[in-house]
Amino acid sequence: MKQICICLEFLTDAHRAQIEKTAAETGFVPHFFTPDQFEEARTCLQDCEILYAHSPELLQSAPAALKWYCCSYAGVEPYCQNPALFANPECLLTNSNGYGVTISEHVVMVLLMLFRRMPEYEEIVRARRWDNQLSIRSIRDSDFTILGTGNIGVNVAERLRGMGASRITGLSRSGRAREGFDQVLPISQLDEVLPRSRNLIMALPGTAESRHILNRERIALLPQEAFVVNVGRGSAIDQEALVEALNSGRLGGAALDVMEPEPLPPDHPLWTAKNLILTPHISGNMTLGYTCDVNVDMFCTDLRNYAAGRPLAQLVDRRRGY
């Protein structure tokens, strides 16, 4: 029987039973570890064909016989940027991009907090004042630009549409039409779209191309008092330019769940930037059962694909980076 090494912190008994059943039906035996059992997992891994985890260290200690690494995270930049992690250069890499539901709820929350001036109202309430006439915006009849039309972008678009958004423009490498978007344009047209992007949502993978894609020049192209939300990777924004645009009032506000570096150092200017909703990379938090269920479902589906010799649904193009 062929072996699978699984090293994850979030599996329930039901998840383990589901994986055991799928493995039995496809001729595999799974071995379960949690990240604090690193040494045991590493020993077991030497006889395994498949690894399901989120650990560059564990992957690096895998033998050349490893044929498939399923990463339980959506972001796989450490693996794409460092091919030396794979003893077997032909090893398949898949990611788990099932975070769209939880991350899109985070996006709706922070957009509404920006639209409805919650950072300012929270200060008012802390001071026990009763000012209530700050001018607000609504999702209804507003336009949105979503940079990235993957699982996150599609789920965000669906929710904004359901709340009456007027026009939702997506930008992706291909510019291929996606459900829920009024229009998807190739990312090469970003500079033309930014001047009419009052509400910019960024959900891009961390790649060489996305690095500082929102640079100083492009921040200057955004309309006065625009809002920026980033739930992709912190590397996509020139943070120094963003902090300046926030503190000067040039932008209306921003919400960052990702930044560079993480954790943010204690003296970083982002902590005190004006009208910024900062969260410590929580939007895709694995404490939500639904998120974990989807993760395990994706692995089991691809285990069936793998055993049957079919292409893996979650296969990552390692040169492209996602």
Add this chain to the structure above:
Amino acid sequence: MKQICICLEFLTDAHRAQIEKTAAETGFVPHFFTPDQFEEARTCLQDCEILYAHSPELLQSAPAALKWYCCSYAGVEPYCQNPALFANPECLLTNSNGYGVTISEHVVMVLLMLFRRMPEYEEIVRARRWDNQLSIRSIRDSDFTILGTGNIGVNVAERLRGMGASRITGLSRSGRAREGFDQVLPISQLDEVLPRSRNLIMALPGTAESRHILNRERIALLPQEAFVVNVGRGSAIDQEALVEALNSGRLGGAALDVMEPEPLPPDHPLWTAKNLILTPHISGNMTLGYTCDVNVDMFCTDLRNYAAGRPLAQLVDRRRGY
């Protein structure tokens, strides 16, 4: 020509033009004032048949010839509780219940903030820490109970449905089915519904029947760690019992946009209650253009109804209170 006295703070030139056009077509002349022109408005009002405002003081100074008072607010309890405000006991009273869009966006925002532990994360971020493993909930696959199935309740249900809510139960006086709800029950069944109401949203008018409808005994019926959101009237909750249930951890959290009294006195225990998102009655704030547009549309529709002798769409039953 018959006269209309209008005393509002939020009208734009476009709104005034729309009202002037409708008035001209129905045989009326409108006179516009803002609330700081109270004396001028009161003088004008002596010759008017219709008043469109939100001022018990102005109404009280109206002549017996006033036939219709259109209140620009949704809540009309001061007028229902005090018939002496009307010199003409037959005077029609209408309200403006077009706040559903903006208030439902507020509800979605605070529900997500409670589900995703934002009060705690905001403390973490203020302390510049990087904890990110607090356990969260999702709107998707969750059940919701909405007390009140009027314009607010229907808009809340529609948005929760669009985000994948599992089951939405409404409660209203009649128990009449409403779009977007899986089930609407008469409010007499509240005690049976509360033990399975993990997420309770309250959007009731301020009436004798809604006063302290969520009392100490009913708070005790809610499941452990339930969430309570109130955007109706503060009088609907026994605040002392709520504060105790929050501070003891019996409830998971609450979000109050309405309370008693308003403004809240500086030493009130609500200011410091645990896991409470407090906002100073902002959810229906008239700074949002859409909310103002709907308000004026409703008045113009009913002006046509009034002129044609048809029933007013927004007519309030003064004994019922809404």
